[in-house]
Amino acid sequence: MxxxxxxxxxxxxxxxxxxxxxxxxxxxxxxxxxxxxxxxxxxxxxxxxxxxxxxxxxxxxxxxxxxxxxxxxxxxxxxxxxxxxxxxxKKEELLKYKNETYFEVPKEYEDLLSYIANNLTDGDEHFAEILCEDIQGICQFAFSVSTIFDIFNRNEISFKSEKQISELMELVMKLANNTRLWENNGHTPNEIFEKIEKPNLRPLPKERFPGFMNFEEMDTTNKKSGPKKVGRNEPCPCDSGKKYKKCCGK
CATH class of the missing domain: 1.10.10 (Arc Repressor Mutant, subunit A)
Known part of the structure; x- marks a missing residue:
């Protein structure tokens, strides 16, 4: 049993x-x-x-x-x-999901993690991992471009150019389209697209990205001491006893 x-x-x-x-x-x-x-x-x-x-x-x-x-x-x-x-x-992979924090790590996740660590967190791999876990959770449960940028704004991450923003968002969209979703019975959007030929892919937005500070604001805030960096699977700082993603991180 x-x-x-x-x-x-x-x-x-x-x-x-x-x-x-x-x-x-x-x-x-x-x-x-x-x-x-x-x-x-x-x-x-x-x-x-x-x-x-x-x-x-x-x-x-x-x-x-x-x-x-x-x-x-x-x-x-x-x-x-x-x-x-x-x-x-397969059984071995399936039973990993017994841990409610588990998620499959595709190549697209590793690509995003590498880009963030090399370009946005000054080589701080732990901080980059926290950001990527947050982004993965948003891709899985409540995807929106503005919510993605909220993560970077909240952590006072600045971007050097719109080219860098475009590079980042291309990687984010690739991750989103290769993330396993509840509403797809565990399939990714890419897999559903291939299996039932529906236009489920999330396109890269063509307009100026919403939800982030302008470059002047980002440049002046980036060097300030940032807020506490909390991962989705870490205890919530509000002392509720719940994990951040099940409390203030929803």
Whole structure:
């Protein structure tokens, strides 16, 4: 039963929400020892508190991320993923998602991390990693260009030119299109585009980028002592006891 619970948590973190029948299907595909629906029904009946401690809630026949329920997005999420195939990684990769902070690190993430470290954080790799984790979270959960620039403004990061902004945003868009999304049943926008031929790619904006300070403002603030740098997976500075991404970083 413990392995089935691991699958429930992993699939919920990967998909945002998952029907109990899909949990049963994937468990039986990936394991020699088969289970029946009674095992999952028993977990739904006897272990809701344990699942809730791992940010998984039960809604009817679905296991659902706490975030979706908290923001009343269950029906919206169901509609967004309608007709889309499921991304089902191999067992070893899939069970990594038991950790709710886990995300797949594609080449596009590494490219962005390298660019930020080399061009925007004076070689501070830890700071660059914090920024990239924030950007990845935005790409996954609430993508907008202005929100991306809010990260840099909040951390008083200045840009040398619009060319540098364009280079950065091209890398961000590549990451966004290769980030696994709940509304795509775990697929990336690029994968959905290839699989069902829909124009889901996020284009690089052609207009002047919104949401950031002008160069004069950035130049005067960049040398000031910056605010505390908090990663999405670090404790929230408000002392709530929650992780930053589940509290003030939402």
């Amino acid at each position: 413990n392995q089935v619970i691991d699958y429930i948590m992993s699939l919920t973190n990967l998909y945002g929400l998952v029907h109990k029948d899909k949990v049963l299907e994937i468990c039986n595909i990936q394991n020699d020892e088969k289970i029946d629906l009674e095992v999952i029904d028993k977990i739904m009946k006897e272990a809701p508190e344990m699942l809730a401690k791992n940010f998984v809630e039960i809604n009817g026949d679905y296991f659902v991320s706490e975030t979706i329920m908290e923001f009343d997005e269950f029906e919206t999420q169901l509609m967004q993923r309608k007709g889309k195939p499921f991304y089902i990684p």
